[in-house]
Amino acid sequence: MNRWLARLLDTRVPALPLALFRIGFSVVMIIEIEQMYRFRRLLFDPMPYVIESTIPSGPLLLIWLAAVLFLLAGYRTRLAAVVHYVMAVIVLGFGALPHGEDWQGDSLILTLSLLLLFMPSDRVLSVERLMERRRRAREKVKDPGPVDVRLIHTVFLYLTIGLMYLDSAFFKLSSPMYLSGLGVWAPSTLPINAYHNVSWLMSQEWLVRPLGYALLAFESLFLFLYPVRRLRLPLLAVGALFHLGVMFVFPIPVISLLVLALYLGLVPAGAYERFTRLWRARAVSLTVYYDRLCPLCRQTVAVLDALDLRGAVAWKPLQDHAAEEPQLAAIPEEELLHDIYAVDRQGRIHKGVDTYAAVLRTSGWLAPLGWLLGVWPVHPVAQRIYGAVAEKRAREGGCRDGVCSLARPGAPAAEPAPHRGPGRLARPAAGVLLTAWLLSFVLIVPAGPLLRTYVTGDGALANRLENTAEYYKSRVYPWTGWTSHGVFMDEHFVNYRVQTMLVFEREGREPLRLPTIRPDGYTGSYNSGRLWELWTFETVKPELPLDQVERNMSRFVTYWAVRNGIPLEEGRILILQRPMDVTLDRFRRDRLADNLSQPWKEVGAITGSPGQLKVSFTGEPGNQSGLYGPRS
Template sequence: MKKLYNIVSKLYDTEVPAQGLALFRILYGIVFLMEVLQLNYFQHLIFDPIPYIAESEISFKFALIFWLITIICFILGLFTRISSIINYVLTFTIIAGLDKFEYHLDYAMTGINFLLMFVPTGRAFSLDNLLAKLKYSIPQKIYEPKTTTSMLSYYSLVGLGIAMVYFDSMFYKLASPMWLKGLGFWWPTSLPFATYLDLSILLNSKIISYGFGFVTLVFEGVFLFYVWNKKYRNILVLTGIGLHLGILHAYPIPWFALAAAGLYVLLLPYEWWTILHNKLRSKTPTLTIFYNSDSLVDVRCMLIIKHLDFFGKIAYLPLSEAKATLKEVPEEALIADVHSINSSGKVFVGLATYIEAWSRIWFLWPFSILMRLPLFNTLAKNCYQSIASNKFEFVPATNMGITPISYDSVSILKDFTVKDFKVRIIAFFTIYCIVSQGYIIMYKGLLVTNILEAIHVNGIVRGALSKFHGFAVFNQKVFGITSHPVFMDKVHFNGYNHIVAIVYKDKNGQETWLPLNNEKGQVGPYITGREWVEWSFRSNSKNVSQEKLKDGLIRYSAFWASKHHVSLAEKQTFVVKVKKIDSPTGWEDDFLHRQMAKPWMDVGQVIWENKEVQVSIPEIEKL
């Protein structure tokens, strides 16, 4: 325990630039925004017993809109701490309850969102930093917020977000004949219902197919133990990014692939972000603005423009340096109106200065065009004159200039500071996570199960571990610590020998394929992420449950009909088609194309009339 405490304390004290953490906030926030946007689009499919017909008792419409606004604030770094807390609460209350539509990204997001409540992601590339500058800066004294963070901020997200996930996954893969034979890439990617791209050019190469499979197996096995060592980190980062970009192209789980790839940003060398930022900044500013350092209004305008000018195209100089450049401008005019000069020597006064500044900031450029139009220009000039004529009446509040302090050195007890308390909590949580994941591995890990069965103690051990099942449920819902039997032959693919599609037939006999599976059997736009998992492995599965399939047929046909303005009050017919495919036992050349070419059979119907439904399908497993 003392050794762990010393390690945590050392990492806590090691300050590194916060730019990488901020970039992760932006990338992860965008991915999470896409996930919630998708959840919002499919909310009736997910939450309604029968989409748009028997609606959910609780409407999630406004909660999801509020969630989207919260995520946008998080991406912008606006009220970052508050938005992170709200984000986690909504993750816990909404996503954690999606039993039928849950998938493995949910648990990774739960763990990450939990940590984001405590990790200072708003110390760079954020509006929070700007607000802090505006709050604490006064004339002649500019406040610069802290732009570094503890190394623990990076390591904690990597540890809970991917390292523990890979480690747990190994206890399934090492008990999987598919993975042990090197078919972990080839097998799923050769099944039409599991992919939306035809990657036969890779699949038909035995070396590539086996290579990708074995590399993934070895990579996940060593990641947890070697990623903390700088000697091996770069090769692991490159492999990990390549792995998840491959998942992005091969399988219909894009947000999982991008979220995991985004975590690797945290493992790139910290100094890269400073170097990259300096490379992107202009060496020679194209506009120089002279501001009155005695005016609170001028100081605040300067702080806003400088903060938003990411590429450094604008320079700010105090008024005292304007006399040498703007010799012909009277001092009274310089004080009354803000002046600027561009690289060509052209001088801009008042509002024109800010229009020029906006034109150099890419996301404000449209507003600079708008401000040049007569109506908007007149309104903007009136607004500018109103502020400029009274700018010396704005005086700092009595509490301005009093900068925030760090509480780490504050004593709670004798020889026990806030920092000591934090380090102990972090050390305890680290042990808790390790023990929790260890319990999950012992309780559910397929490799452990096989070993226990071989020595004839599986029943005894499982019986003892089952008494703590509530502990596992708590960790899954609160911290996202769970088992990860993803892409497994025994669970998902072995014996999966059919693909089910739904086709709408209108009154003229014209057929429209619902965007679940296309004519080749590959996935369509509707089944991405959680919808793919639900349709392919719950409504369908390698061993089809007729009741679950009927529920899926009703659910997806009703949802599609409402989205495409097909009235279910009138008689509507949906044809159920089945494509029988082969279940492989080893690598085969051109296997995917042969499955795509298999014929479809019309096996049943879903008939809607007066918003009531009749489903007629045979037992799929007997076809």
Template sequence: MKNIINSLFTTKVDAIGISVFRMFYSVVLFLELLQLYTFRSIIYDKEPYQYTGEIDVSFIFYFWFPVVVFLFLGLFTRYITILNYIFGVIIFSSAIKFEYHVFYAYVGINFLLIFMPISRVLSLDSLLKKLKYSTLYKPFLEDRKVLKINYVIPVFVAIGLVYFDSIFHKLSSKMWMDGLGVWLPSSLPMVTWNDTSVLLNQKGLMLFLGYLVLAFETVFIFLFWFKKFRVPFFILGVFFHVGILIAYPIPWFALTVIAVYLLLVPVKYWKFLASKIKCKNPIYTFYYDLECPLCNKVVIVIRHFDIFNTVECLPVQGNYKNNEALLNYDEETLLINIHGVTSSGKVVSGFWAYVSLLKAMRYTYLLGLLISLPLISSLGQKIYDYIAGNRVTERCTAENCTIPIYTPPPSENDDFLIKGWNKVLLTTVFWKCVILFLSFGQLLMIWFSPTIQNNFPKVEKINKFVFVLYEYSRDVYTDFFGITHHAVFIFDDHFKTYNKIFRIEAIDVYGNKIDFPLLDKNGMPSKSYENGSVWANAAFRVNSSNFKLSIYSEEIIKYLKYFEVNSKYRIVSYKVYYKEVYAKEKWEYNFLKNQINTPWRKAGEIFKYVESYEFKWEDDFVKKLN
């Protein structure tokens, strides 16, 4: 174990897996932000569309969206990751009533991204370095390899610590210890957004999956360090979170964890996949002037973006005579202007050589098609003529080209300031400190878990001391590093006294009935509104296991106002229906079906006035609450 841990800080591997993680994670984060922005008036406004409160978060999103796009592209990543982290702390900590578990994962991951070499490959940053430091006869080759710890640290923080803390909550839950931790949440209509009764009715399968989750979460933090466990853990982890994606209305949570699991995929698999998507025989040949610094820069750009290997870049010097399509061209003509030859033998030059290039690279085909349109191509031709104008009268060479030459930066192994002190050593020391710091924070959380507090009598003597550390550090760990408690789907906390769900029916000015997009007629969350943070709020805060009619009446108004502003209907009133649901710690056949088939009863009506709402609740409903 010691040797394995040490190898993480001394052994380097290709960075391709980290870049795949960066891009996948960026897409998921963007989708999460898109949902938060869409429902920002409910989540952040004190009065939706009327009073935003102390801060209008909209402008933060306007900056954050391009930041995440830059993160995906790997452009200016050092500065972008800092901004991404700052925006995340502000936005996620502001959505107090709408927070759900993935918010903490985002904060923790965003913090780690600041210090990870996420743009070493498959990024615009790596392209900019090649362009800056490459010279005419010596291309700059950035070190593609990174320390293994960069693959491991996000998995440890975003999955390992989370599972380890979660176990100390599950061990005190009869539901989980009886193997029903997967079955029960998936059998409650307000929790699941798909009817999976065909699986839920298989008792043996449900018990197996419940105990498998317990075992998996228990051993994960101890075994994922070992290489031989990573592929099985990856398969199991993705399997579980695809299940979460299907069963529960928290898609961005499921996809975020899957993104982190991608770091467990061995590098050789990514390289194998990359080799399989590349074309064995290029379909387009691009000829350039070997002695032209500008042309060499262009070739660097082409090779960087030619991920399918469909383009072959060849110097005119010594190569053009080998292509029959160019036999009628003299060398000077080919050197003065860019030429390309398609797989059919068609020769294109100048601006049209680049059009054919884009079409040949497959994923940029539509872009090539777009710039070939009449008006755009005329503009493109003028731009090309302007850039290449100097070459018409005189070739750009090393002697007359004005492109500056830069000295390459020192490598990670080069000493700086102190002998023996380099970037590799600094990275090693830093990550060790981060692991210790975050582990300490999670252990503080675990100490105050029910399993520790209820089963170890002597902890009370230590609690006074530990509680001081806990109180002073809890908010810092949670808000800035995403370290918190992970009591997810615990029977006593979430379901024990959760006995009513509500469906709303809107009535427009013409008397038409419109289903309100929270819970549908089955009592399940709607896919248009109630997922992610909105589901966490509507299912567990507006309604909850400790239901209060006054809180429901106050909080549901935000949803009514949002619906009215974004709806084509002129709403005059709402009818509210309820049905009784119940949770139990014993498996039952067709449990979800029975909950779905429970009839709805009228709870009351909500009348809409110009600036207010009037709630009229049914007497029988109020009596049941009392």
């Protein structure tokens, strides 16, 4: 173990995959926080707009968003990672957000947020890297070139997804639905899960059963196959296709996006290098001549050169190379030193602001800024600013060009020796985290059904193991996200006999459907991501306590009514339900279409005004006596 750990700490790999993971994860978190902020009254308030949350959810989420934006940019990255982790623990771990206890996306967010505390994910593609290049240019210290990181950071990402897949596979190996090859088909044919109509695909039994078995094999084997170098890209490609499919079919896009962001950190750096060759420039399109005795010029060159991802711009000190350029021969040296000049492939000369506009256009991805810099009124304003800076910029070596230094830099700084070995605390900390993670996995597995199904049976030993696992999860989950991963299992759907819809009815007006369901019967805008979990599994799922059903229905109704100015006292909310076939282990062609074609029946109503709503059921089959449990 110690030798293996030493190898992980001593082996260096390119830093690009970690940086792409940081960027991808940050983008997904922006999407997730945006949804939480937009629906914060529904998610945080005990009763939206009536009984407010005891925590300031709006400011809390804005602080979290600010930390994620810093993380995305790679600026003050370590501090941003700490703030992000603290926010995740408060909101998702310790329940400032009082919903989504089984929301699998939160488990991934917590685990990846913990790892980001220790990952050097800002070594490339970050503001801090640009600032480091700028500092080195100012002090005339040579840039070290490509940056690398320790292999162990990639291993932690690999363990995150590998152990999650393996635990999920353990659940599936005890599931009649998955063992019959219908684990992909069955959930997609239930309207409560359907985000898009894929009946044309799910009606092909010859296809869906192999897909179900392939999913089971993929999750079972990923942890063991990914270390085989030749299999990494094919495995990640298969996983990406699977998660893109999940994102299209089911209303849980954030979970798939989190996994795809994690995959960015697992793609070998060599694959990225081969990909970048496809769009790198084949030849230099623009040559820029800059004053190497000007610290500001060197810093600007260092930053713009880093942003030129196509490699289409060549930067040359004019003192050494201007004489080689025929197009500049007629320009006096004083003018060359006063303004920055560039020559493009067609021989055209660019000067001052126009040089920077040409650089931005040539870089490709910054071309819109280059075009903007060349149009009125931006161009004259930029020219005025550039002229003021050019007149006052500091130079080393006196006033040869008539521009005197305002500040003379000291002696060039010595280049620091690179520190290649792990720090004193790196090995013990990595060893503790790895050991705790693997032991936690062994302790948590008994909370799933695998041991009970194949080893212990339903006995006292099984109960003790499960209770121990549940107790352990409750202690470590808020800090680490380590938990069980029973996603889309039989018990989630086997008793889900009806789909529920709420419709506001008032005399003389068109009925208004609450947007938990679209007019075509698929999940609506109030029914995606963690809102889907809140509605589908904490509000209308069969066998929930009746008072929980009433309370959460009232919350959805109150939020919708207040936000949209709906006068509830002028009508009533109808509770409509329609039956669903939820057979999970027997294939039935066109089942989604059949489920969607079932008629709606009124089973209850919600009346009153926000804060004083009353939920009542009719007493017919499919109501509280046949669908929901007793009051808790």
